Amino acid sequence: MWESFGFEFINFYFIPGLVLGCIYALGAIGITLTFGILRFANFSHGEIMMTSSYLTWEFIMIFTSLGILAHPLIGAIPASICAILLALFVDRFFYKPFRNAPTIMIVIASFGMMLIIRSMVQVIWGPNQLTFVKGIAKPNAYIRDLTASFDFMLLIPNKHFSILIGTVLIMLLFNYLLSSTKIGKGMRAVSDNPDLAKVSGIDVENIIKATWIVGGFCAAAAGVFLAMDTQFIESTMGFRMLLPMFAAAILGGIGRPFGAVAGGLIIGLAEELSAYPWLGDGPVISPGYKSGVAFSIMVLMLIIKPSGLFKGKVF
Amino acid sequence: MDIILGYFLYGMSLLTVGGIYALLALGLNVQWGFAGLFNAGIAGFAAIGAYTYAILTTAESKFHYGGLELPLLVGDVMAMVLAGVIAGVIGLICIRLRADYLAIATIGIAEIIKLVLKNESDITNGPRGINKIPRTWEHFSEERFYSSFPLNVINSSDSWQMFFESIARWWWQPFFAGTIILIVLFTYVLLEKLRTSPWGRMMTAIRENEMAAAAAGKDVTRRRIEAFILGALIMGLAGAFLGQHLRLIEPTQTFDPSKMTFLVWVMLIAGGSGNNKGAILGAFLIWFIWSSSELVTNGMIEILASIFDSVDISILKNRAGFIRMLFIGLLLQIILQRFPKGILPEKRPAVSGKI
Amino acid sequence: MLQNRILAVENLVAGYGETEILHDINIEVAGHEIVSIIGPNGAGKSTVMKSILGILNINRGNIFLESKQITGVKPSDVVKLGVGYVPQTDNVFVSLTVQENLEMGAWTLRSGLENKFDEMYTLFPDLSDKRFQAAGQLSGGQRQMVAMAKALMLDAKILLLDEPTAGLSPKFRHEIFSTIQRINKSGMPILMVEQNAKQALQISHRGYVLVDGSNRHTGTGTGLSSDPEVARMFLGSRGSV
Incomplete structure (x- = not known):
């Protein structure tokens, strides 16, 4: 059974799907938080992700030039701080002026920011792909040998291992923030009912800042994880992630951060598993259409249940 | 003389592409300005138009099916129809939801369209794209057209060939530009009639106060889908003409989802959303700025290079396009914040007591 | 002017955008008082609340919390200054x-x-x-x-209740009213807007009757509920309570 079916399925479809799902989940957290708290679909979120991976690349270069061999996750620390500052800067100068305007103004502004941020990255780093991590990722030998001794051989490259563990850690941190800190509870409150939040004396502007910090951090993590996974970075990677992230947020229910996580995992798995030869020899869905899977799930959800799996908001 | 001709032809091409963008902006104005529907997939609808036209009208090709050699007018009409049908389907699914969802869904549709164009290479020739798309007017100088109806009734193929060889090669340019301008004007007149018609007033009422309009017994969803389809029809037509202008279309660069869609949005908002004149004015103005910004940025890079001669300008030159995009993006933000109503603000049709 | 005044609305003119809803409203609440605002639908009862909170634009008039002007202060600050507000829904x-x-x-x-x-x-x-x-x-x-x-x-310093019993069953309504009295006994002045005028006036020290955005009647709770005109207009047609 393991030889004929499980080995291939788990190692070449399920685990990559899970990894992709983690990346979508982290990205979707930011989307669903801004959608829930600021009530708008933030089109520039993918660009924050993309910028973080470029910044990480830049920091690795700087470290290397200083003679320090840095792991991407080390470069990601200063990069995520920059990403958070970028998110706060964009909010202050491009979104805040529209706080009391019809929400669609802010959607248009975020649509514009999408292009502005991407153009800036293209001006600074050029339009071509950059290699993020060199070489072929080999499966972790220890896990391979250990699992092989149980006739259950798992081939997990270290990069996937870091991404999975990293995502779990961020989720735990995020859960602690939302359920046990005042600012996290405030975020849930504003997302629940912004008008009531105002007349309850909650400082909504501070909550909004916290939202950008959390969303920016998760986006930075997602961007770096994606770069670690694909081992290259390019200026359109954020835009490519945008649709699956929106799909994940809608699938999980808008304003439901853990719904977004579930949605992200489902979408990531669905995309990878769509290439599995379920029927006959070829993949069920031609690989060229893989990125259409997220969209189809989203459209299906909008038709049958716009509030998502976990009773989110519908505007 | 050559210089004057050069300027003349440059002007013609500005008018041509400006006119095509004006059509796209008018289409968006129906959706956004009239009905408040956010379409972030304009490039997708233009791509449908262009590909439909191309597949129906081009000569047979050994690379892909299609190349049906149908009359150009059939191509134009079908370009509109197909864009409209797809708009109708999207409309049925997500027009009930708030504008953000429609924005997300339309971005998705544009992506799916791109995927289909890239992958169904039997029909679309995939990433290599479709070449030799017949241009209105210019096509008469191709043998396939002058040897068939209606030109073959007037004269023989040989004398047509001699005629087209005897006149300037650019003879069709003013005609092509003129045709597009005429279509823009025709669309404008039509939309103005529509705007002040009961349908247009109802759209305004729905946009202003959806609940009141619904309470007054108006089928809000249906009206909005109608507006969405009408806008898409215009975009499909614009796409057909863009295909003609370019002659070679391919899925990614030609219909860069962010660039084209974004430019049209800047045009409409700069000109004044809700105002058809504004849409046209904005389209030509922004297209002019966009085109001339190429000269400006290149000039600035040259100046920079002459000041700091240590700077390698080749890198900057390669990236000049992105500087322009950055500039247009900032322009949008400034317009949004300072002049949200645009150059020509919307004039409300007199809404009488009745909705 | 009342002794020990906590909240005062003086000559208030306010509304939504260009539509003026409140024309000239005067309301006062003293410490330890329950004050009810009653009136027919559309009289502007909830609008008074929203004006005090700073949710609405105030065209003219003044609002004081104790001796402090709170006219035009934004909601989150009004709350911080000591106005507790419970919206209707x-x-x-x-x-x-x-x-x-x-x-x-x-x-x-x-x-x-x-x-x-x-x-x-x-x-x-x-x-x-x-x-x-x-x-x-x-x-x-x-x-x-x-x-x-x-x-x-x-x-x-004061609790504002916007229709606290709206949509509740009679049993719960009774419970809420007795809770309100209990809160008040603990020393909290209360200003409430109520649809159930009869019960509201019974527990109120004083009441205001608003009609079309203006003060119509003012009096003690029992006084108003026994006023034949008030009874006829807002308390059902069966006469006094």
């Missing part, structure tokens, strides 16, 4: 637990949160064993209590 965070709701009410409170919790669970004993339940799962009456407790978390 959607007045709890449904996805937060009862205790989290209370905590949100005490956003600017720096210390003594635990004491405040205890105080509220004593005042609203029903909530005590529901403290870790999501507010959205509670009954209408219990939600109303969460909303009131939330509004009382910051040391409020």
